Amino acid sequence: MVVNIGPSHPATHGTVQIIAELDGEKVLRTDVHCGYLHRGFEKECEDHTWHNLIPYVDRLNYCSALINNFAYCDGVERLMGIEITPRTKYLRTLLAEYSRLADHLTCVAASLMELGAMTAFLYLVTVRDAMYEHLAALTGARVTYSYGRIGGLAADVPEGWFKRLEEILRDYELYLERVHGLVDRNRIFIDRMRNVGTLSTAEALHWGFTGPILRSTGVPRDLRKDTPYLAYAELDFDVPVGILGDNYDRYYVRMREMDESVYMIRQLMDMIPDGPINVDDRRCVFPEKQLVYGEIESLINHFKLVMEGPVVPAGDVYVGHEAANGELGFYIVSNGEGVPHKVHVRSPSFVHMGGAHRMLDGYQLADIVTTFGSINMIGGECDR
Amino acid sequence: MTATVFTQLEQSLLQSLQVPAPPDADEALPLSPERPVRSLGVQHGILVLELLPEALVRVARGLRDDFGFDLFLDVTAVDWPDRTPRFDVVYHFYSTTHHVRIRLKVRVHQAADATAPDVRPEVETLTGLYGSAGYMERECHDMYGIVFRGNADLRPILLYEGFVGHPLRKDYPKQQEQPLVPYRPPQSALVR
Numbered sequence: 151m152v153v154n155i156g157p158s159h160p161a162t163h164g165t166v167q168i169i170a171e172l173d174g175e176k177v178l179r180t181d182v183h184c185g186y187l188h189r190g191f192e193k194e195c196e197d198h199t200w201h202n203l204i205p206y207v208d209r210l211n212y213c214s215a216l217i218n219n220f221a222y223c224d225g226v227e228r229l230m231g232i233e234i235t236p237r238t239k240y241l242r243t244l245l246a247e248y249s250r251l252a253d254h255l256t257c258v259a260a261s262l263m264e265l266g267a268m269t270a271f272l273y274l275v276t277v278r279d280a281m282y283e284h285l286a287a288l289t290g291a292r293v294t295y296s297y298g299r300i301g302g303l304a305a306d307v308p309e310g311w312f313k314r315l316e317e318i319l320r321d322y323e324l325y326l327e328r329v330h331g332l333v334d335r336n337r338i339f340i341d342r343m344r345n346v347g348t349l350s351t352a353e354a355l356h357w358g359f360t361g362p363i364l365r366s367t368g369v370p371r372d373l374r375k376d377t378p379y380l381a382y383a384e385l386d387f388d389v390p391v392g393i394l395g396d397n398y399d400r401y402y403v404r405m406r407e408m409d410e411s412v413y414m415i416r417q418l419m420d421m422i423p424d425g426p427i428n429v430d431d432r433r434c435v436f437p438e439k440q441l442v443y444g445e446i447e448s449l450i451n452h453f454k455l456v457m458e459g460p461v462v463p464a465g466d467v468y469v470g471h472e473a474a475n476g477e478l479g480f481y482i483v484s485n486g487e488g489v490p491h492k493v494h495v496r497s498p499s500f501v502h503m504g505g506a507h508r509m510l511d512g513y514q515l516a517d518i519v520t521t522f523g524s525i526n527m528i529g530g531e532c533d534r
Numbered sequence: 535m536t537a538t539v540f541t542q543l544e545q546s547l548l549q550s551l552q553v554p555a556p557p558d559a560d561e562a563l564p565l566s567p568e569r570p571v572r573s574l575g576v577q578h579g580i581l582v583l584e585l586l587p588e589a590l591v592r593v594a595r596g597l598r599d600d601f602g603f604d605l606f607l608d609v610t611a612v613d614w615p616d617r618t619p620r621f622d623v624v625y626h627f628y629s630t631t632h633h634v635r636i637r638l639k640v641r642v643h644q645a646a647d648a649t650a651p652d653v654r655p656e657v658e659t660l661t662g663l664y665g666s667a668g669y670m671e672r673e674c675h676d677m678y679g680i681v682f683r684g685n686a687d688l689r690p691i692l693l694y695e696g697f698v699g700h701p702l703r704k705d706y707p708k709q710q711e712q713p714l715v716p717y718r719p720p721q722s723a724l725v726r
Contacts, residue, residue: 185694190701190708228578229578357666358605360605376630466612467577468580468608468635470607479626481610481624481626491612492610494610496608500673501669505666508665
């Protein structure tokens with residue numbers, strides 16, 4: 151029998167259609183179809199200046215928008231040959247880890263709730279919500295921050311922000327301990343997650359899996375370690391891996407990664423130097439408002455940056471950052487104008503959808519819900 | 535990643551692909567059936583190779599089997615409307631053991647017209663080498679109309695059945711409206 155699940159279904163973790171061929175309750179074959187949230191991201195990018203894309207890239211993975219921001223800005227900065235200031239480098243690293251924390255919290259919370267673990271969900275989302283409010287104090291927005299800038303950041307950290315960060319990290323530890331206690335050795339949880347959706351390393355690589363899913367199969371493949379960018383080379387952290395590559399391992403890899411992120415954030419809070427946020431480069435950084443009103447050169451500078459956009463030297467660049475779900479790549483082509491010739495996103499979710507059937511076929515119909523939750527497909531970046 | 539590693543990779547790559555060296559280090563030499571691959575050097579930390587479509591599968595297999603490029607990262611196209619051939623099909627590979635990325639560029643022509651009926655935007659599929667190529671080639675087919683010969687499943691993925699045109703081509707207007715598609719029941723298109 152062939153059943154259709156989605157594209158809009160309360161148990162699917164996002165807007166996606168899964169057509170499954172069943173034998174009783176056993177799934178024989180599945181056809182995963184995405185694209186229901188396609189909104190022409192790449193086409194739209196070719197019609198806006200390099201600056202104006204920043205709010206769009208926020209909306210790719212909206213659970214960790216800052217990582218998208220920084221990956222995109224990194225790409226443009228490489229084309230322009232810009233070296234960001236030390237303070238920005240450490241701040242971006244800290245915020246990327248903070249976003250990873252929020253993303254993993256959302257993913258784990260949602261997949262636990264899909265199994266009926268309402269208490270664990272509320273614990274995790276309590277922490278995440280404190281983070282969202284905290285990031286709103288920094289960026290002015292709750293989910294889509296638009297905080298990265300080409301050559302820097304939108305603003306410096308407000309007074310008392312780090313103090314509150316330390317409080318939230320302590321809350322995180324308190325709540326996560328409770329979730330570990332509720333879930334880790336829970337018989338129902340283990341029965342549903344162990345040996346379900348199993349992947350081997352070779353299979354995971356063949357189907358293009360990256361991030362926590364690849365690591366859950368037992369290999370420490372992490373771009374933060376392997377091709378260090380931002381300040382990751384200076385940080386001390388472990389890359390947690392799983393053993394079997396099943397749903398339980400993916401849950402545990404995410405939980406352990408969050409602990410590593412907290413450890414990194416604590417190191418970074420001590421490392422962040424004082425200094426300017428934006429580079430001193432008139433090609434991309436807006437002049438101070440005071441000067442725009444006061445002198446003609448800055449006014450023209452501002453006007454040119456808004457109307458024509460920053461001039462990015464012709465060329466193409468691929469940047470890969472370790473986003474919460476895997477390798478987030480931007481392939482950016484410039485033909486030397488203020489508007490990109492092409493911005494292509496290699497989004498982990500889309501690639502994972504191409505291999506998702508390997509994790510669904512052969513298990514039970516009810517396992518689709520848990521396995522799909524552990525992939526953490528984000529419609530925004532999958533369908534672009 | 536140091537530059538010397540890239541130079542070594544580049545040399546052993548070209549050697550293993552049996553590409554004759556250019557006569558007098560003239561890298562601008564155009565590609566020909568005798569010399570189907572050339573290196574464009576290291577650009578922003580990635581080694582870039584340009585090749586003829588017919589060499590693609592051979593090069594990709596060599597990369598996977600002999601050089602450890604085990605992760606097929608991405609395929610997309612770039613449209614240069616004023617150039618012939620019009621499209622670049624751009625591949626990215628990553629080696630999880632050596633932590634290096636490589637980019638392949640293949641130039642393909644626009645769709646056939648009366649003067650050149652054999653010329654189509656076509657390349658071989660890489661689904662025989664990497665499972666992950668399947669979905670990404672489908673997307674590229676959606677967006678640019680590049681035909682991946684041998685990919686059995688080129689149904690629309692981000693677009694829908696009945697979408698007219700290829701939206702990421704430069705001559706596709708952003709405001710273009712699409713015809714209404716009549717209601718269809720869910721399709722059990724288990725083609726695999």
